[in-house]
Amino acid sequence: MALSAVHHVALLVSDYQKSREFYVDKxxxxxxxxxxxxxxxxxxxxLELDGVELEIFAPAEKDPEHKLHPERPDFPEAYGLRHLxxxxxxxxxxxxxxQAKGIEMEPIRVDEFSGGKFTFFKDPDGLPLELHE
Structure with a gap:
């Protein structure tokens, strides 16, 4: 078996327009x-960014009571995707x-193992996203 690359990552989001604006415009x-x-x-x-595809799925109807899709657990961390x-x-x-686009950022830290700088922020559904230098 020869896996050559990750083709895409798929996300299920609660609000199509908010997520489209976030991932495309911001x-x-x-x-x-x-x-x-x-x-x-x-x-x-x-969507695509430098050869990596992101698939966004969103229900057409709002689900405010999360009957179709439960909210993402925040703490303790759940099994599954931790962050992108x-x-x-x-x-x-x-x-x-x-930050100028209205996105809250955590303080920039240094990874104790790699020495690289990193910080986290969240998408409209609370999925943790990381910047890594």
Missing amino acids: LGFHIIRENFRKERGDYKLD AFTVTDIEKTAAEL
């Missing part, structure tokens, strides 16, 4: 495809740009 992902899937009653947004990490060349500059 983080700079490029839209590959954008579709409404009538048979499933959801939207599917395929993005490589940046200037973490201070990138963090400042995201």
